[in-house]
Amino acid sequence: MPAVYGAMDKWHQLGGPNSFLGVPVEDETVFSENGRISVFHGGSIVWWPDVGAFAIGEMFIHYTGLNCFHDTSGVGPDEPHAVLGISVPSMPDRSFRTVIHGDVDGGDTRPEVIELCRGQPKGMAISYSLMEHDSGNPEQYRDAMRGVASAATGAVAEAVQLVPEIGPILAPAAGPLLALLNPTISDALVCLGWR
Numbered sequence: 001m002p003a004v005y006g007a008m009d010k011w012h013q014l015g016g017p018n019s020f021l022g023v024p025v026e027d028e029t030v031f032s033e034n035g036r037i038s039v040f041h042g043g044s045i046v047w048w049p050d051v052g053a054f055a056i057g058e059m060f061i062h063y064t065g066l067n068c069f070h071d072t073s074g075v076g077p078d079e080p081h082a083v084l085g086i087s088v089p090s091m092p093d094r095s096f097r098t099v100i101h102g103d104v105d106g107g108d109t110r111p112e113v114i115e116l117c118r119g120q121p122k123g124m125a126i127s128y129s130l131m132e133h134d135s136g137n138p139e140q141y142r143d144a145m146r147g148v149a150s151a152a153t154g155a156v157a158e159a160v161q162l163v164p165e166i167g168p169i170l171a172p173a174a175g176p177l178l179a180l181l182n183p184t185i186s187d188a189l190v191c192l193g194w195r
Contacts, residue, residue, distance in 0.1 A: 011045060020043060035049075043120070061086070063112065065110050066110050080130055083129045086127075
């Protein structure tokens with residue numbers, strides 16, 4: 001069974017293996033800001049020196065729509081849509097585009113439910129970009145941005161090689177790792193290009 005150290009008391013308080021957390025699936029590891037994390041079958045226990053230990057079960061992250069506070073000053077009706085991206089370790093990166101909402105005025109609400117993620121929040125990153133549809137096809141820049149991301153990957157991998165002492169050690173892994181990130185990087189560039 002994986003080792004649980006700092007979270008052991010909290011885990012036992014909750015009922016140990018009979019709690020909603022279940023049994024540990026990984027050894028306790030270092031977490032951000034001098035913290036520690038123990039991952040269990042049904043959740044995690046995170047500990048920080050200034051906060052203590054607390055348990056986190058599965059999380060459900062949903063996009064629930066948009067609220068328009070005012071009209072834009074452009075020509076024609078407002079036709080907003082959103083692009084959302086989510087990255088969670090051990091899950092494939094995903095991106096979503098909402099429907100294109102027609103004729104939206106200040107004070108309007110457009111409900112829409114999209115489930116972005118269900119599971120452990122460990123290392124989750126969410127990106128969101130709201131855009132106006134007036135500029136045409138929201139997918140038109142994706143291939144160009146993928147090419148830019150691919151070219152940038154090679155340049156970054158070469159630059160890693162030049163870092164004193166650790167560069168030669170990290171460089172062989174940098175290229176393949178960045179290649180895996182290309183879809184995420186290109187989606188981020190697409191979002192920037194649409195603004």
